[in-house]
Every structure is written in C-alpha cells, then in structure tokens.
Amino acid sequence: MATLSLRNVRKAYGPVEVIKGIDLDIDDREFVVFVGPSGCGKSTLLRMIAGLEQITGGDLNIDGKRVNEVGPADRGLAMVFQSYALYPHMTVSENMGFALRLAKVPKAERDTKVKEAARILQLGPYLDRKPKDLSGGQRQRVAIGRAIVRAPKVFLFDEPLSNLDAALRGQTRIEIARLHEELATTMIYVTHDQVEAMTMADKIVVLQAGRVEQVGSPLELYHNPANIFVAGFIGSPRMNVIDATVVSAGGGGVEVRLPSGAQIVVEVAAGAMQPGMPVRLGIRPEAMRIDPSGPIAGEVRLVERLGGLTLLHLGAEGRDDLIVQVEGTSAVEAHQAVRVSADGAACHLFDADGLALPRLARHQLVA
Amino acid sequence: MSATSIEAGTAPGDAAPAASAPARSFLVMPSVLVLLVWMIVPLVMTLWFSFRNYNLLDPTTQGFAGINNYAYLVTDPDFWASLRNTLVLLASVLVITVGLGTLLAVLFNQPFPGRNVARVLAISPFFVMPTVAALVWKNLMMHPIYGVLGVVARAFGMQPVDWFSQFPLASVIGIVSWEWLPFALLILLTAVQSLDNEQREAARMDGAGMIAQFFFITLPHLSRAISVVIMIETIFLLSVFAEIFVTTSGGPGNATTNLAFLIYARALLQFDVGGASAGGVVAILLANIVAFFLVRTVARRLET
Numbered sequence: 001m002a003t004l005s006l007r008n009v010r011k012a013y014g015p016v017e018v019i020k021g022i023d024l025d026i027d028d029r030e031f032v033v034f035v036g037p038s039g040c041g042k043s044t045l046l047r048m049i050a051g052l053e054q055i056t057g058g059d060l061n062i063d064g065k066r067v068n069e070v071g072p073a074d075r076g077l078a079m080v081f082q083s084y085a086l087y088p089h090m091t092v093s094e095n096m097g098f099a100l101r102l103a104k105v106p107k108a109e110r111d112t113k114v115k116e117a118a119r120i121l122q123l124g125p126y127l128d129r130k131p132k133d134l135s136g137g138q139r140q141r142v143a144i145g146r147a148i149v150r151a152p153k154v155f156l157f158d159e160p161l162s163n164l165d166a167a168l169r170g171q172t173r174i175e176i177a178r179l180h181e182e183l184a185t186t187m188i189y190v191t192h193d194q195v196e197a198m199t200m201a202d203k204i205v206v207l208q209a210g211r212v213e214q215v216g217s218p219l220e221l222y223h224n225p226a227n228i229f230v231a232g233f234i235g236s237p238r239m240n241v242i243d244a245t246v247v248s249a250g251g252g253g254v255e256v257r258l259p260s261g262a263q264i265v266v267e268v269a270a271g272a273m274q275p276g277m278p279v280r281l282g283i284r285p286e287a288m289r290i291d292p293s294g295p296i297a298g299e300v301r302l303v304e305r306l307g308g309l310t311l312l313h314l315g316a317e318g319r320d321d322l323i324v325q326v327e328g329t330s331a332v333e334a335h336q337a338v339r340v341s342a343d344g345a346a347c348h349l350f351d352a353d354g355l356a357l358p359r360l361a362r363h364q365l366v367a
Numbered sequence: 368m369s370a371t372s373i374e375a376g377t378a379p380g381d382a383a384p385a386a387s388a389p390a391r392s393f394l395v396m397p398s399v400l401v402l403l404v405w406m407i408v409p410l411v412m413t414l415w416f417s418f419r420n421y422n423l424l425d426p427t428t429q430g431f432a433g434i435n436n437y438a439y440l441v442t443d444p445d446f447w448a449s450l451r452n453t454l455v456l457l458a459s460v461l462v463i464t465v466g467l468g469t470l471l472a473v474l475f476n477q478p479f480p481g482r483n484v485a486r487v488l489a490i491s492p493f494f495v496m497p498t499v500a501a502l503v504w505k506n507l508m509m510h511p512i513y514g515v516l517g518v519v520a521r522a523f524g525m526q527p528v529d530w531f532s533q534f535p536l537a538s539v540i541g542i543v544s545w546e547w548l549p550f551a552l553l554i555l556l557t558a559v560q561s562l563d564n565e566q567r568e569a570a571r572m573d574g575a576g577m578i579a580q581f582f583f584i585t586l587p588h589l590s591r592a593i594s595v596v597i598m599i600e601t602i603f604l605l606s607v608f609a610e611i612f613v614t615t616s617g618g619p620g621n622a623t624t625n626l627a628f629l630i631y632a633r634a635l636l637q638f639d640v641g642g643a644s645a646g647g648v649v650a651i652l653l654a655n656i657v658a659f660f661l662v663r664t665v666a667r668r669l670e671t
C-alpha cells in the first residue's frame with residue numbers, strides 16, 4: 001500500500017531552478033514512468049522522492065504523510081541505480097541482505113528473504129559470487145534483488161536498462177513488468193526511452209525542463225498529446241510536423257493548407273481558429289500511406305527497410321525528412337516520385353503556442 | 368606479464384616477425400648483466416666483509432673471522448635493542464600514518480571552504496627533506512627552551528617537556544610520522560575520491576549512517592590503497608637514518624638506535640667494518656622477510 005503525492009515540488013541548485021513546481025498523484029500499485037529528454041530533471045525528481053536530494057519547496061507526501069524531512073532509509077522506498085551501485089567487496093547475498101543486516105534482522109530471517117528474492121530473480125546459483133564475476137544482466141538483477149529484499153512500499157528505478165545491450169534490454173523490460181505484477185507494489189521508473197515508457201507504464205509523466213508537460217496513459221499520450229513537445233516525444237518514428245495555414249474552421253473539423261497548396265481536413269474542434277491563422281499540422285508516419293490521388297506530392301529521398309515495415313523519407317512540403325511508414329512489401333525505391341495521403345481523423349493540429357486542438361472523436365482505446 | 372606485453376606490441380598481421388626466444392634473451396643480456404652486477408657486487412662484498420676481520424683502526428688484524436662478527440652481533444644487547452627499535456618505529460609510524468591518513472582523507476573529501484588550500488598544506492610536509500624536517504622539529508618545535516611546544520607549556524604554567532631525553536623514541540616516531548602522513552593522505556585521498564557516489568547513496572538508502580558507510584563502504588574500498596601505502600612506507604621506514612642522526616644520534620644510550628643507525632655506528636664510529644657488514648646482512652635478511660610477507664599479502668589484495 002503506497003500512494004504518493006507531490007504538491008508544487010521544487011528544486012534549485014543555488015540560483016538555478018531545475019525542478020519548477022511539480023504536481024503529481026501516484027496511486028497504489030501504479031507503474032509510473034517519468035520520461036523526457038536528457039537533462040530535463042527526471043533523475044533529480046526521483047532522487048528527491050528517494051530522499052537523496054533536499055527538496056527546495058513544496059510537499060512530498062507518502063500515504064498522506066509529509067516526508068520532506070524524513071531520511072532516505074526511513075521513507076520505505078528502495079532504489080535501483082543506473083550504475084547498479086553494487087557493493088564490490090560483498091557477495092551477491094551480502095549485497096542483497098545488507099539493508100536487513102543494518103536493520104539488525106536475525107541471520108536466519110535474512111537468509112530466508114534473500115533466498116526468496118533470489119528465487120524470484122533466478123539468482124540462486126550466484127549467491128556466493130562477487131558482483132565482478134557476474135554479467136551485466138545478472139548485476140542488474142542483483143540490484144533489483146537488493147530492492148526486493150527490503151519489501152519497500154515503492155520501487156524507484158533510474159534508467160535501469162541503459163547499460164544493457166538491446167536484446168537484454170527487451171528481456172529485462174518484460175521481467176520488470178512481470179515483477180510489478182508479482183509484487184503488486186507502486187513503482188516509479190525513469191527513462192529517456194519512449195519505447196520503455198510506452199510498453200511498461202500505467203501512467204506516463206512527460207517532463208521537459210523541470211516541468212510536467214502531460215500525464216496520462218501511454219495511448220492517451222499517443223492519441224491525444226497535449227502539445228507539440230509530447231507529440232514529438234511519444235511515438236517512434238517521430239511525428240511529422242508541417243507548418244500550415246487555416247483555410248476554414250467548422251463543426252466537421254479544420255481545413256488547412258500546406259506549403260505546396262495541398263489541403264487537408266483535420267478532425268479537431270475548431271475553437272478560436274480563424275481562416276488565415278498559422279498552425280502546425282502533425283501527422284504520424286503510420287497515418288500516411290501511398291495514394292496516387294493523395295494531396296501531398298514528393299520524392300523519396302531514402303528508403304529504410306525494417307523487414308515488416310518500410311520507412312520512406314520524403315522530400316515534400318519544403319522538407320526533406322517527412323517520414324511515411326508503409327508495408328514491408330512495398331516496392332517503392334529511392335528517387336521515385338510518389339503521392340501520399342494522410343488520414344484526417346488521425347492528424348493533429350497545434351496552434352501558434354504549440355498547444356493541441358482537441359480531437360473531435362476520442363480513440364476507442366482511450367475513451 | 369612482460370611476454371604478453373611484448374606480444375601485444377606486435378599487432379597481428381605485423382610484417383616483422385617477433386624475435387625468436389634465444390635471440391631475444393641475447394638482446395636483453397646487456398641490461399640484465401648491468402643490473403646483476405649492480406645488485407650482486409655490493410651484496411657479495413657485504414657478505415665477504417661480514418666474515419672478515421676488518422677494522423679501520425687496526426689494519427694489522429686481517430684474515431677470516433669465521434662467524435665471529437655474527438657471534439659478537441647477536442650477543443651485543445645493542446643489536447637486539449636496535450632490532451626492537453626498528454620494528455617499533457615501523458609499526459608505530461604505519462599505524463599513525465594509515466590511521467590518521469584514512470581519517471583525514473575522508474575529511475578532506477567533504478566539501479568545506481578553503482578545501483584546496485587545506486589539501487596543499489596537509490600534503491606539503493612530504494616535500495621537506497628529512498634532515499631539515501628533523502632539525503626544525505628538534506630546534507624549533509620540541510626544544511624545551513626555544514621550541515614552540517615548550518613555550519606553549521610555559522604559557523599554561525607547566526614544566527616544558529624535554530622530548531628527546533624523556534621520550535626519545537616517541538619523539539622520533541612523531542617526526543617520521545609527520546613526514547609520512549602526507550604521503551598516506553595523498554594516496555588515500557585519491558582512493559576516496561574514486562569511490563562511486565552511487566554506492567554511498569545506495570548504502571544510505573539501505574539505512575547506513577555515516578559510521579556504517581565508513582566501515583562497510585569506504586574502508587573496504589580503501590583496502591587496496593592502504594596496502595600500497597603500507598608496502599611503500601615499510602620499505603623506507605626500515606632504513607630511517609637522517610632523523611635519528613640529526614636529533615638523538617641513536618641515544619640516549621641505545622633508546623633510538625635502529626638497525627640502520629647501528630650499522631653506521633659500527634662502521635664509521637667504531638670503525639669495525641666486519642661487524643657492520645654482519646649487521647648489514649641481518650638488515651638484508653630482515654627486509655627480505657618483511658618484504659616476503661608484505662608482497663604476498665599485497666599481491667593477494669591487488670588481485671581481487
């Protein structure tokens with residue numbers, strides 16, 4: 001049982017404010033992912049929750065109790081560090097049992113808990129090894145085991161997969177998700193990788209420059225990004241963003257004109273849009289397709305064949321990096337002239353301030 | 368070790384083939400020979416003289432002494448005292464420099480105003496040569512009349528301590544520790560700085576306070592550096608001479624005579640080269656025994 005709430009939490013290093021007032025509620029057993037570009041303050045925020053970093057302003061509550069001044073060991077949290085931070089001179093079981101040893105838990109009970117954690121993480125055969133005799137993935141599991149043994153109210157992870165190779169990363173991602181289900185505790189997970197965020201999270205918190213840009217479920221963020229930053233950050237390959245002008249705005253959506261003169265109707269609420277206003281049109285690569293009668297004409301600059309999918313980099317609308325996702329069986333070649341169309345129901349429109357206009361129809365999965 | 372580095376030097380596919388083993392030993396022969404002569408000649412001469420009657424005051428007595436030089440040595444109470452003094456000096460200075468050095472290293476790693484200046488000041492005694500350091504301590508610090516310590520004692524209305532006659536060995540230990548503490552501090556400070564901060568934070572999350580962090584995280588991390596400090600200091604501390612020569616000349620009596628000073632006294636105060644050589648051989652044995660155990664334990668530590 002653990003809920004967290006952050007109220008206007010701030011952090012300043014001297015005159016430089018790196019966390020600029022964050023409000024956030026985290027429910028019991030939720031898997032929350034903080035995602036954002038490097039240097040946006042994810043680690044700092046996590047370390048403030050952990051108690052490793054002083055909180056400059058605001059309140060941090062765990063289970064409704066303010067813990068700003070409580071020390072890191074007494075908050076009932078456990079953290080998995082990016083470098084794993086295993087104690088090199090201790091064996092795996094000593095590493096995992098260290099917190100219990102400091103808490104003067106009797107040896108027999110300590111051993112039981114370490115063995116149980118080792119079983120969950122399949123570390124049984126390695127209990128007497130030193131960290132240096134383990135592979136990267138095993139070290140990672142020891143770091144997680146050290147957290148499990150303490151039976152914390154909340155698990156904190158700081159980019160735990162960034163030191164693993166791609167195959168292991170995918171596998172460990174699944175293991176952590178499975179662990180979340182098995183342990184049924186609240187977890188907060190920091191990453192700069194939007195794939196990790198999308199695949200693991202119940203709730204994603206997108207951060208930029210010390211501020212929350214949007215909070216929501218992965219699909220909510222994908223289908224209804226609140227602004228152009230979230231739209232560009234969530235989804236891979238990135239959303240294409242094209243400058244456009246409003247032609248007409250009505251109940252059925254907003255019609256915009258692209259630089260080439262092509263026109264598209266986007267199904268968003270017109271709000272205060274007036275003809276002639278500058279906007280930005282966001283089209284995900286998967287919302288476009290080759291269509292001989294499509295409105296956008298361009299030349300294929302580069303073809304990336306991924307097997308199941310093919311990515312076309314198009315020179316069109318004054319840009320040379322418009323990405324269109326097509327079937328892997330598509331025979332399109334570089335330097336070919338193509339026309340593409342975009343699904344108006346899946347396009348996004350952003351006003352001059354970068355804020356998204358609300359969609360007319362919400363996606364069925366994010367109702 | 369050297370073989371692998373030679374092989375590593377010649378990249379695979381390198382046109383020039385590595386020299387064959389006999390050719391290689393032929394090529395390194397000259398330097399090996401020089402080193403051998405360099406080491407062996409003094410050693411053999413010391414051994415040779417230690418079995419000879421060789422007194423500078425009495426050139427007429429010559430010839431083999433058999434084991435007489437050694438017999439005189441081991442029946443001489445001065446010899447056993449000097450052996451004891453050598454080991455007491457070694458052990459005390461090691462304990463003081465490693466103990467204080469570790470504490471200071473941890474302290475100097477904390478941020479505080481003027482830390483860089485403080486570090487330089489703490490390390491600077493290492494650059495003072497032993498004779499000068501000993502003279503400064505003898506005349507400016509510990510002298511009962513002119514010394515700073517004496518002045519302080521009188522300021523509190525106490526009788527100044529005449530350090531070199533009341534606590535001679537402790538005084539020498541103090542001076543030598545003062546000289547070697549910066550060395551220990553320097554090595555240990557760099558080791559403390561290399562401690563991964565996340566490890567300390569992980570320990571904090573695990574519930575370790577300052578003291579538990581020191582004993583469970585910092586000290587194990589420093590163990591290698593500590594063994595390096597012990598090894599290097601031991602080599603130099605077995606042969607402390609200048610400090611004793613300048614301050615007490617081995618006295619009062621034999622209170623501060625260590626093996627190095629005893630050999631000097633035999634050879635150049637009593638002009639008994641044969642006896643001094645016997646002492647030298649004992650010193651070589653002692654150094655080798657200490658080095659044997661030391662190198663073994665240190666090597667084992669460095670392996671892990």
Ligand SMILES: Nc1ncnc2c1ncn2[C@@H]1O[C@H](COP(=O)(O)OP(=O)(O)O)[C@@H](O)[C@H]1O
Pocket residue numbers: 013018036037038039040041042043044045
């Ligand atoms: N100890 C510090 N002193 C000053 N600035 C810091 C300190 N730690 C982090 N910062 C700054 O805070 C910002 C956020 O850092 P961090 O939370 O590590 O980012 P990330 O999102 O990549 O984890 C960065 O711009 C960084 O330069």
Ligand SMILES: [Mg+2]
Pocket residue numbers: 042043044159
């Ligand atoms: Mg970070």
